[in-house]
Amino acid sequence: MRTLILWLFMTSLSGMAQVGVNTTSPTSMLDVNGDTRVRTLTSTTDETTARTRVVVSDATGVLQNTTSKAVVTSHLKSYVKGGFSSATDQPLTVTAGSVKIPFNYEDFDENSEYTPSTATFTARAAGIYSIDVQIKSTAALAVASNFGVAIVKNGVVVARSGFANLSIVGAAVTPPIRQVHTLQKLTVNDNITFIIYTDLFSAGLLGNREDSFFTIAQEQ
Helix, strand or coil, X not given: CHHHHHHHHHHHHCCCCCEEECXXXXXXXXXXXCCCCCCCCCCCCCHHHHHHCEEEECCCCCEEEECHHHHHHCCCCCEEEEEXXXXXXXXXXXECCXXXXXXXXXXXXXXXXXXXXXXXXXXXXXEEXXXXXXXXXXXXXXXXXXXXXXXXXXXXEEEEEEEEECEXXXXXXXXXXXEEEEEEEECCCCEEEEEEEECCCEEEECCCCCCCEXXXXXXX
């Protein structure tokens, strides 16, 4: 009798739009309000299935499938370090007092979040991030009342460090290095870029990655 009742229940599913177990208002084809137990599952040796068919639940309990890679990468923290692809000097043209630093090389990028072609970091996960940048100007940098480096979040400067670039009889009296560090709370798709700000019309940076570089690390 129990088998017959179960058979009748299962065969009736195809004729009903939605079925609820322990609920009178189902929102899916089969809506179970409570625990579900599966006593035995067949193991798979199909690597394609293992890679592409992992069952997950959304915030409302609706089951969906995703890839094993998506499950793993969703928990990877961000660790990025980069600089310039060439060790030669990097001439930059300044417009309206600032210019994006075109860091076009990655030493490493553990979560594939930095795009060298646009020199932009895009967060894939919300969290607290530690962000650092350092630049070293070339010896040919002209005297300036202000020369600095800044960290930009979604188009807004969030941290900066700069001071005058001075020389006496051709000898520099201010250090050529500018560096800044900050902690930022980022949400998904927030962007981070780096800029130089100055009253000069052009600037030059050393391309060596031990002189000019950036790092981004997710703290939590």
